Amino acid sequence: xxxxxxxxxxxxxxxxxxxxxxxxxxxxxxxxxxxxxxxxxxxxxxxxxxxxxxxxxxxxxxxxxxxxxxxxxxxxxxxxxxxxxxxxxxxxxxxxxxxxxxxxxxxxxxxxxxxxxxxxxxxxxxxxxxxxxxxxxxxxxxxxxxxxxxxxxxxxxxxxxxxxxxxxxxxxxxxxxxxxxxxxxxxxxxxxxxxxxxxxxxxxxxxxxxxxxxxxxxxxxxxxxxxxxxxxxxxxxxxxxxx
Amino acid sequence: xxxxxxxxxxxxxxxxxxxxxxxxxxxxxxxxxxxxxxxxxxxxxxxxxxxxxxxxxxxxxxxxxxxxxxxxxxxxxxxxxxxxxxxxxxxxxxxxxxxxxxxxxxxxxxxxxxxxxxxxxxxxxxxxxxxxxxxxxxxxxxxxxxxxxxxxxxxxxxxxxxxxxxxxxxxxxxxxxxxxxxxxxxxxxxxxxxxxxxxxxxxxxxxxxxxxxxxxxxxxxxxxxxxxxxxxxxxxxxxxxxxxxxxxxxxxxxxxxxxxxxxxxxxxxxxxxxxxxxxxxxxxxxxxxxxxxxxxxxxxxxxxxxxxxxxxxxxxxxxxxxxxxxxxxxxxxxxxxxxxxxxx
Numbered sequence: 001x002x003x004x005x006x007x008x009x010x011x012x013x014x015x016x017x018x019x020x021x022x023x024x025x026x027x028x029x030x031x032x033x034x035x036x037x038x039x040x041x042x043x044x045x046x047x048x049x050x051x052x053x054x055x056x057x058x059x060x061x062x063x064x065x066x067x068x069x070x071x072x073x074x075x076x077x078x079x080x081x082x083x084x085x086x087x088x089x090x091x092x093x094x095x096x097x098x099x100x101x102x103x104x105x106x107x108x109x110x111x112x113x114x115x116x117x118x119x120x121x122x123x124x125x126x127x128x129x130x131x132x133x134x135x136x137x138x139x140x141x142x143x144x145x146x147x148x149x150x151x152x153x154x155x156x157x158x159x160x161x162x163x164x165x166x167x168x169x170x171x172x173x174x175x176x177x178x179x180x181x182x183x184x185x186x187x188x189x190x191x192x193x194x195x196x197x198x199x200x201x202x203x204x205x206x207x208x209x210x211x212x213x214x215x216x217x218x219x220x221x222x223x224x225x226x227x228x229x230x231x232x233x234x235x236x237x238x239x240x241x242x243x
Numbered sequence: 244x245x246x247x248x249x250x251x252x253x254x255x256x257x258x259x260x261x262x263x264x265x266x267x268x269x270x271x272x273x274x275x276x277x278x279x280x281x282x283x284x285x286x287x288x289x290x291x292x293x294x295x296x297x298x299x300x301x302x303x304x305x306x307x308x309x310x311x312x313x314x315x316x317x318x319x320x321x322x323x324x325x326x327x328x329x330x331x332x333x334x335x336x337x338x339x340x341x342x343x344x345x346x347x348x349x350x351x352x353x354x355x356x357x358x359x360x361x362x363x364x365x366x367x368x369x370x371x372x373x374x375x376x377x378x379x380x381x382x383x384x385x386x387x388x389x390x391x392x393x394x395x396x397x398x399x400x401x402x403x404x405x406x407x408x409x410x411x412x413x414x415x416x417x418x419x420x421x422x423x424x425x426x427x428x429x430x431x432x433x434x435x436x437x438x439x440x441x442x443x444x445x446x447x448x449x450x451x452x453x454x455x456x457x458x459x460x461x462x463x464x465x466x467x468x469x470x471x472x473x474x475x476x477x478x479x480x481x482x483x484x485x486x487x488x489x490x491x492x493x494x495x496x497x498x499x500x501x502x503x504x505x506x507x508x509x510x511x512x513x514x515x516x517x518x519x520x521x522x523x524x525x526x527x528x529x530x531x532x533x534x535x536x537x538x539x540x541x542x543x544x545x546x547x548x549x550x551x552x553x554x555x556x557x558x559x560x561x562x563x564x565x566x567x568x569x570x571x572x573x574x575x576x577x578x579x580x581x582x583x584x585x586x587x
Binding site for chain 1: 264265266267268269270271370371379380381382422423424425426469470471472473474475476477478495496497502505506507508509530531533534536537538541
């Protein structure tokens with residue numbers, strides 16, 4: 001990694017937040033710099049910073065303008081960004097079970113047709129992927145993963161669905177995702193996981209962190225149903241594995 | 244145990260407090276009161292912490308009945324006609340409901356949201372440190388949804404303390420101040436100027452997630468899709484149709500439309516109170532000005548307890564009356580016992 005990384009842009013998001021932008025496009029290297037800056041702020045806190053929100057290409061830093069000004073915070077952020085080199089350090093890795101196709105993934109057949117292959121091939125390719133949580137956003141626990149192989153890149157649906165099931169595993173554009181709560185989505189639904197990335201009254205409430213590594217494993221409908229009951233009772237169901 | 248029973252209530256009414264910031268990195272929106280100054284004023288009237296949970300009441304009327312003992316309440320925010328068993332009540336003051344008495348609130352006038360704080364607070368189970376309702380995430384207590392008639396808000400019996408009113412600065416009918424960014428470079432100078440020069444109205448389809456604006460079409464330079472990044476209260480995003488949406492406390496934590504500007508934090512509550520259909524304008528300010536206003540707003544919150552007055556302490560009302568007249572409100576007469584201002 002070169003020592004002279006270009007500095008990020010500091011964009012004002014009102015008087016109480018700064019968007020630290022590393023790239024304007026989806027860019028894995030930029031996302032790693034976002035997560036590295038997030039980590040260094042956690043390790044070396046800045047007085048007045050109240051919350052950080054990593055996304056694909058930028059880190060949103062919420063702060064209290066009574067405690068620190070835009071200019072003062074901007075300086076500190078640039079200094080940390082210059083030192084925050086993406087590390088190859090140990091990350092957590094999760095294996096997430098997925099029931100693919102059928103009622104669990106109603107778009108699998110259509111995706112296979114559109115990509116001129118078989119549903120089994122789509123599943124095999126999706127399982128073979130080595131993914132990373134690039135960001136969590138939109139609704140609680142909705143985890144956007146980078147690392148989707150190019151073959152599976154597909155534009156979003158023309159007509160987004162107003163309601164897609166909890167636990168949906170889907171693809172959209174260059175990304176794949178783990179959705180927690182039922183909600184709207186314009187992505188293609190490949191399957192469902194029993195894993196709750198967000199569950200009240202469980203410790204931790206949020207299972208995944210930005211930067212976590214993810215692999216998927218296929219389970220049948222019966223296993224899905226069993227694991228779904230276990231997850232409802234508060235079990236993780238997702239398995240933490242050695243990196 | 245006293246309780247306040249919701250006997251009738253309109254939509255867009257829920258228990259709200261200072262919200263639950265801190266988990267936006269997991270996609271959890273902070274929620275919380277639309278107008279934090281009004282929440283804080285209502286709470287101050289009954290001796291609560293500034294951002295304790297209170298009832299945020301949408302534009303329609305509502306009635307509440309005390310059961311199991313007396314309940315003391317503080318009212319602030321968008322003013323309404325209010326009475327308890329035929330006694331007219333003023334806004335920005337406290338009142339005690341005897342067991343069985345009903346508080347009747349009319350439609351909001353000159354705003355959207357009123358706050359009803361309950362002395363000793365509302366009993367509930369905090370989630371991420373907050374009782375604020377976020378219905379989509381199943382959060383909020385005592386009910387994880389909008390309030391409905393029949394709901395019960397449990398509290399401790401009224402203290403019997405003397406009723407108070409609070410002198411708040413008159414709300415200026417001035418443009419809503421914004422700072423440009425974070426993606427104002429996605430818009431041509433003419434588009435930014437059009438945004439500032441135009442009269443806007445808030446669409447009736449707005450809610451606690453976002454206020455849709457009606458006005459001229461704001462065109463993008465490079466299309467309307469950007470890679471999602473983080474949002475804040477007051478982010479003004481411009482989707483493909485060119486009609487901006489201002490993100491409110493139940494917003495998604497990330498969004499994929501360019502954000503031309505952001506409402507300054509000191510003006511956010513005032514913006515949230517603008518009624519659907521009422522025209523208003525934006526004004527750009529510098530970051531230094533916005534941050535100076537943030538400091539002044541914090542000082543106003545800090546000074547709320549010093550702004551409490553006795554109900555009989557009418558001499559000090561002259562100033563508020565004069566301010567109200569200066570602000571162009573037709574204040575004809577004032578009932579000295581309740582500080583009730585006649586409707587124009």
